[in-house]
Amino acid sequence: MSDIRTQNLQKPVTVAEYLFRRLNQIGIRSVHGVPGDFNLVALDYVPKAGLKWVGSVNELNAAYAADGYARAKGISALVTTFGVGELSAINGIAGAFSEHVPVIHIVGCPSTISQRNGMLLHHTLGNGDFHVFANMSEHISCDVAKLVKPSEIAAQIDHAIRECWVRSRPVYIWLPTDMVEKKIEGARLDQDIDLSEPENDKDREDYVVDVVLKYLHAAKNPVVLVDACAIRHRVTEEINKLIEKTKLPVFVTPMGKGAFDETSEHYGGVYAGTGSLPEVSKRVEGSDLVLSIGAIKSDFNTAGFSYHTSQLNTIDLHSDHCTVRYSEYPGVAMRGVLRKVTERVDVYKLSVTPSPQVENAVSENKDDSQTITQAWFWPRVGEYFQEGDVVVTETGTSNFGIWESKFPKNVLGVTQVLWGSIGWSVGATQGAALAVKDLGQDRRTILFVGDGSFQLTCQEVSTMMKHNLRVTIFLIYNEGFTIERYIHGMEADYNDIIRWNYTDIPAVFGAKEGHAQKFVIKTKDELEKLLKDKDFNEFKGLQFVELWMPKDDAPRALKLTAEISAKNNSRIEDEQ
């Protein structure tokens, strides 16, 4: 075992130790996942590297949670076992890929010796193909590192982690059982992995900056529109500096919500085409220059492609290219451009118009009934939010309703509008709350989830309690898939679900005495009382609120979007 190569190592460490210490170095403190015989020995090294093992209830939830953790803490890791574990997680990883979330997926797999011998092992397809699952993951990973040669492993790990961070997308690390304890060079650990983004080519960058400034200086009523990739590719600080200097009005898309301080006088609201409030669409669509940062113009992020803006009035800054009107600049990344634009902009040449006022329109949306309507609810919880809250919403009414809630300062918005996998939010909430805890912050994590979505991943509540997380869950009890009803089948059976005794969930999944509270809220008055209750606002454990809302009620923007989706789905061309 101690061959020449091992003897030549300055500070020999095992592969597992190397890997997990690297995770620690980049800020990860908790590792999600489920054990399996192909990863057990590796798991022994998790605590040794100063990391906490989460011990997830299943792999899909673990992947969702890793996604949430990365959104709150920058990056995350997930360990699964070959075949059964990794494929259970794959939908969660695909979501992270789609939404630009950096998750390191480590898969414990059979030893290279068993592979070479083509052994008919459990968790295989029985056909001797050990690469088939990695091949599937390749489609949703920005790097695949198969650790099979000790002399290359340290470099492979460092490269994978760097790719994950810089490209802000999942990577896949394949760890055979016989590599786990191989010795590699630990001296490399003395130097942090270089996570800096590659610089833009200076000339090209300057050229783009000049073009941007030319249009910016010439525009009569320019606006800034911030979208998901601004958050995912970490340019919110650059945006803050730009606005501080320019005082331009800032709007966010649904996926960009939370990227900019909504209490700022420069904040103008959520823009999503015809799904926006009238003052917002008037301002954005009436602008002669939309500086769009990190856009993902997907159907649900644009209320069904309902933007009424023109590319002729648009500058699009992205993580890997920029587009000014119709001119494209591949390879020019937004960070450098934003910095230089901020540096070089001539504020005296700017024409700045004030932003629309953004308020939680509670009284405007209050009716005489005690029914908790979608229209009233979202502005009302806007008032309940506090500085620093983490607010998670799910595909369904909540993802559209939240547009109507104004956030206090430093609220982290967590939503999965593009991938839209239901059940995700429950896992993501656990992950985000754990990240906040790992950061040593005492923030509230607040989830709004539909009754339909909750059923897919309910057992994640168990993990929240296991780690004593501070989470408040608002379960929107509206008897099924309201979002789907608005797309097709308002009364169809398949949009109904079984009624659970939701509020008993914490108790069943292991709530400890005094660590969990439950509430059933059916009226406006009950909700008012709850939201003002001191104990409810300050409780440190898990709170579960079953919130009754009408089956056939949906936020305004959802109704619009659903109609357009239904049309797209059913559009027919002539027979071919």
Next chain:
Amino acid sequence: MSDIRTQNLQKPVTVAEYLFRRLNQIGIRSVHGVPGDFNLVALDYVPKAGLKWVGSVNELNAAYAADGYARAKGISALVTTFGVGELSAINGIAGAFSEHVPVIHIVGCPSTISQRNGMLLHHTLGNGDFHVFANMSEHISCDVAKLVKPSEIAAQIDHAIRECWVRSRPVYIWLPTDMVEKKIEGARLDQDIDLSEPENDKDREDYVVDVVLKYLHAAKNPVVLVDACAIRHRVTEEINKLIEKTKLPVFVTPMGKGAFDETSEHYGGVYAGTGSLPEVSKRVEGSDLVLSIGAIKSDFNTAGFSYHTSQLNTIDLHSDHCTVRYSEYPGVAMRGVLRKVTERVDVYKLSVTPSPQVENAVSENKDDSQTITQAWFWPRVGEYFQEGDVVVTETGTSNFGIWESKFPKNVLGVTQVLWGSIGWSVGATQGAALAVKDLGQDRRTILFVGDGSFQLTCQEVSTMMKHNLRVTIFLIYNEGFTIERYIHGMEADYNDIIRWNYTDIPAVFGAKEGHAQKFVIKTKDELEKLLKDKDFNEFKGLQFVELWMPKDDAPRALKLTAEISAKNNSRIEDEQ
């Protein structure tokens, strides 16, 4: 819309109607799955085709349940939505592929028009690639049918269903929203799909039969060993006829358990190498001719590759080839060979030795304590089983313990030994119980599941109750992953799990008054009483039994297998 082609149709039907009527024709009565906007319109046609929509709690459970349904009813179908739904199910489908279970996976996907226009839709990776998920599924499907051209769709559907059945593996059907209601030729429906297996080439088949008979007639103590593919490829009737005529001793592997009547005098027990009872391994390994039918010699099916049989004494019959000693006969399928061997065997030339006696060794394994030991438990439940029971076991102690239970007549054994994805059994139980109900049979479906495995997919209990299924769940409460402890980390935290209030699960997930019962069983006496209780035996609803067993106790065969697995995982070669 009514173009020339549509006008030329004799009996125009929509694609969705055609598809679902085909499912009905081949014996499917319930369709598993979860709605999504890309499959909603198709779902309208489910009841119209005389099918029941299950309305699963999530897609992975749905896939597991479809797997269980197919095992009990021959074939099954699952509907998911593009991306998020299909990827959530993919681990379940991979299991069906691995274990030769015919599941038709129908994926509702975006309209061909949206695809052609490269629209940035929800549930995509945001990169305009609409084929990426189908490409993943291709690895685990024996046919992929993308329904995009109406004139070809009927033939594609028929072909996919035929492949699914004949090859006994999953197929993937890709149904864009704009194809759902296209009109195709319904007249084809008047003729059933040809599901007959292709015949063997007569001369090759005769040749193999001659060789088999030569060895069979010459053997001194031949035995028959029945494995999984005998069940999956539906040759159990052929085996019965062979044994009826020859009276040869029959053994089954763990994956083949249930394939042969265990009350028959010819039945000799479970063979799994060193994992077998001594009389069994003596008989099988002492035999000079093992006629092995449908073998899958995987690690967990052979107690860690511990067969002591020689290929020189073995005839292997498979669904797509046969092997006699070292001679291979590709393309010669077992059914034809078995039939002709039965027909032509000369019983006077056979040397038949009696089978070992198989009994539930209850008293032999009883100790003085009240502790419910693994050794005592499994023979004891063997006595509790009744004719016709469906018995489901999970990866963990139960999959190995069940070897020690003798089944009454017509018991269907359901286990996933090769793929071994935990949580599977809970879904599979729902599917199998529903299949039994769809068959109009009043059989008991009995699940043995570890506490660890149960946590992954617990919400499937909700679906069991929604459909009023007759299910008894024995949850083995042993504080975590005992099987993993035996492989690595006997005391490791990662093998512990949170204690749930398991018996409250039915109530939380919507049990109706009188439809569910719960029990906590900690002692041998309590278990004795329960298993003899008339009401417990005859109850028609859901029963949940929390069964306390020691954390560090495992069936004999599991201990052996775990040790060998651990060795395989850690085997190290010299540095390369």
